[in-house]
Amino acid sequence: MQDVHGNTLGLKQSQLHALRRTYRRRVDAEQVVSPELARHLAEISHETNRQVGVLLDRKGDVHSVIVGDAHALELPDVGRARAGSHRLRGLRLVHTHLRGEPLTRDDHTDLALLRLDLVAAVEVLAGGLPGKVHLAHLLPENAEGALWKDETVASVHDLDYHALEGSLALEDEFARAGAARRTGGRERAILVGVGGRGRDRADAEASLEELRELARTAGVEVIDASLQMRRDPDPRTLIGKGKLQDVLVRSMQLMADLVIFDADLSPSQAIHIAEATNLKILDRTQLILDIFAQRAQSSDGKLQVELAQLKYLYPRLAGRDDSLSRLAGGIGGRGPGETKLEIDRRRVRDRITALERRIENLSADRQVRRKRRNARGLPVISIVGYTNAGKSTLLNALTESDVLVEDKLFATLDPTSRRLRFPRDREVIVTDTVGFIRDLPEDLVSAFRATLEELGDADLLLHVADASDARLDDRVKAVEKILGELGLLETRRLLVLNKVDRLPPGEGEALAHARGGVAISAVSREGLPGLLRACDRMLWADGKKVLGEGAPGEAAPGDGEGRHDPARGDGRGSAADAPPRLLPHVAPLVRRGA
Ligand SMILES: Nc1nc2c(ncn2[C@@H]2O[C@H](COP(=O)(O)OP(=O)(O)OP(=O)(O)O)[C@@H](O)[C@H]2O)c(=O)[nH]1
Numbered sequence: 042m043q044d045v046h047g048n049t050l051g052l053k054q055s056q057l058h059a060l061r062r063t064y065r066r067r068v069d070a071e072q073v074v075s076p077e078l079a080r081h082l083a084e085i086s087h088e089t090n091r092q093v094g095v096l097l098d099r100k101g102d103v104h105s106v107i108v109g110d111a112h113a114l115e116l117p118d119v120g121r122a123r124a125g126s127h128r129l130r131g132l133r134l135v136h137t138h139l140r141g142e143p144l145t146r147d148d149h150t151d152l153a154l155l156r157l158d159l160v161a162a163v164e165v166l167a168g169g170l171p172g173k174v175h176l177a178h179l180l181p182e183n184a185e186g187a188l189w190k191d192e193t194v195a196s197v198h199d200l201d202y203h204a205l206e207g208s209l210a211l212e213d214e215f216a217r218a219g220a221a222r223r224t225g226g227r228e229r230a231i232l233v234g235v236g237g238r239g240r241d242r243a244d245a246e247a248s249l250e251e252l253r254e255l256a257r258t259a260g261v262e263v264i265d266a267s268l269q270m271r272r273d274p275d276p277r278t279l280i281g282k283g284k285l286q287d288v289l290v291r292s293m294q295l296m297a298d299l300v301i302f303d304a305d306l307s308p309s310q311a312i313h314i315a316e317a318t319n320l321k322i323l324d325r326t327q328l329i330l331d332i333f334a335q336r337a338q339s340s341d342g343k344l345q346v347e348l349a350q351l352k353y354l355y356p357r358l359a360g361r362d363d364s365l366s367r368l369a370g371g372i373g374g375r376g377p378g379e380t381k382l383e384i385d386r387r388r389v390r391d392r393i394t395a396l397e398r399r400i401e402n403l404s405a406d407r408q409v410r411r412k413r414r415n416a417r418g419l420p421v422i423s424i425v426g427y428t429n430a431g432k433s434t435l436l437n438a439l440t441e442s443d444v445l446v447e448d449k450l451f452a453t454l455d456p457t458s459r460r461l462r463f464p465r466d467r468e469v470i471v472t473d474t475v476g477f478i479r480d481l482p483e484d485l486v487s488a489f490r491a492t493l494e495e496l497g498d499a500d501l502l503l504h505v506a507d508a509s510d511a512r513l514d515d516r517v518k519a520v521e522k523i524l525g526e527l528g529l530l531e532t533r534r535l536l537v538l539n540k541v542d543r544l545p546p547g548e549g550e551a552l553a554h555a556r557g558g559v560a561i562s563a564v565s566r567e568g569l570p571g572l573l574r575a576c577d578r579m580l581w582a583d584g585k586k587v588l589g590e591g592a593p594g595e596a597a598p599g600d601g602e603g604r605h606d607p608a609r610g611d612g613r614g615s616a617a618d619a620p621p622r623l624l625p626h627v628a629p630l631v632r633r634g635a
Pocket residue numbers: 426427428429430431432433434435445446447448449450451452453454474475476477539540541542543561562563564565
């Protein structure tokens with residue numbers, strides 16, 4: 042005979058025996074519970090003053106017998122269903138309530154978490170007889186957004202819910218809803234935003250909106266998004282228990298494949314959530330890393346991303362095996378890098394070491410290249426800014442190149458440099474690189490440290506910002522914060538408000554004026570001459586003027602003749618009024634990462 046689960050301590054032998062005998066009982070497959078079984082459970086419950094329950098399978102056999110305390114009972118581990126499946130557990134819970142209470146939050150949690158076919162609570166009356174029955178089963182997606190249906194009947198004789206038929210019909214509906222949503226084989230995600238201390242609702246919403254863009258960029262279909270405001274994050278699961286329950290049921294109603302949190306989950310939170318929900322979990326950093334992994338082109342970039350992914354994953358490799366694979370399997374089951382994910386921690390550790398070594402070597406090469414370039418003495422203008430601000434578009438507009446431009450986040454990962462000729466045959470190198478994002482994951486900053494360090498060579502930073510974005514000032518601040526972290530606030534910097542073609546005439550200039558920057562449109566090219574004049578002034582008007590002139594081997598014919606000398610003038614007008622010769626003196630210089 043199987044064991045009785047739960048709180049059996051202190052029970053009399055006769056009580057234990059009665060509980061064990063429960064395994065011999067069975068009910069009709071369509072019956073929620075038989076009057077006889079209900080009476081049996083109520084009786085023991087009354088006598089022990091503990092909740093007593095059974096899990097019944099679809100044939101109506103008793104799968105487990107559980108005893109709790111007066112208020113609750115804890116179910117044994119019955120395994121978990123896979124996320125993205127329309128199946129229910131195939132078990133229904135029938136248990137007693139001693140205080141005449143309706144279904145509790147725990148009851149609903151078990152229903153959702155374990156995907157039980159249904160949960161029923163039989164009230165135990167004063168004399169130990171069964172009274173009212175409370176019943177709940179999950180619901181498919183509905184206009185009201187209800188997660189389950191609750192029902193109460195006066196007695197066990199009034200139960201008319203067909204347990205088997207009801208469960209099968211429900212599974213059919215889940216399957217149908219899932220099929221309707223499954224489009225193009227893309228993974229479907231539920232986004233969960235979190236706000237609270239240090240992040241007000243507006244801020245949390247903006248961040249969630251950005252997470253949506255990130256998800257879109259990653260090729261994930263967002264089917265639901267919700268926000269939880271909470272003063273203190275739950276140390277175990279970040280969001281509260283009730284919220285987690287909602288997410289879980291939503292995930293089943295909508296046949297979601299994964300849940301993406303707009304926060305960085307600590308390793309233990311990630312493990313807890315994965316274990317508690319059986320869902321595939323991604324946090325913001327992992328999502329960004331996943332995008333980077335998809336986008337990295339150069340071997341350097343690929344190694345850096347894989348290293349960042351593995352480093353992020355490593356402390357999360359302590360969970361149970363199946364939650365592990367759900368934490369490890371990025372979007373579309375991709376693991377870090379090109380190799381199949383090694384979930385053995387020691388091998389991950391070895392891989393990290395090997396990657397670090399290779400990256401170090403590559404970075405030495407890069408330094409050599411940089412030195413060589415610096416030896417040419419050309420001033421360097423680096424374009425920085427929030428992702429999608431139009432940095433690559435600007436590089437293209439200035440140098441007539443065709444670097445990839447996309448209305449997606451992180452279109453650019455690998456840095457690209459181009460040569461740009463200024464008036465009086467002065468040349469500069471313009472560099473475009475990876476965009477920034479608020480709360481840039483630390484692991485990513487360190488992964489791209491080498492790339493970002495190149496920004497330290499810049500003589501001038503063009504901070505490109507999207508003037509048409511309502512979040513302009515936040516994003517400018519976010520970028521400045523990161524520049525600060527990279528120790529780049531000392532470098533001369535010009536704020537370039539881009540995309541002014543999207544604003545009413547004059548507005549871009551007003552925004553730029555208020556912020557001490559210049560207004561441009563990299564697409565319509567308006568404002569570019571002004572931008573070049575400003576660069577020209579900042580690079581050469583204050584002691585930098587020797588830079589870039591007379592560099593050996595690189596000098597253009599006639600170099601020197603156009604040397605800027607405000608006192609003398611150069612015969613072609615001052616820097617301020619000479620229309621910069623944008624093109625056609627443009628030649629690609631280096632293209633790393635190809
Ligand atoms: N209307 C308008 N759209 C622009 C302008 N500049 C860029 N865009 C658009 O903005 C989107 C992003 O441009 P990118 O140049 O790829 O931006 P980025 O800053 O390099 O972005 P990442 O490399 O992803 O960080 C593209 O759809 C561009 O066409 C502009 O001046 N006006």
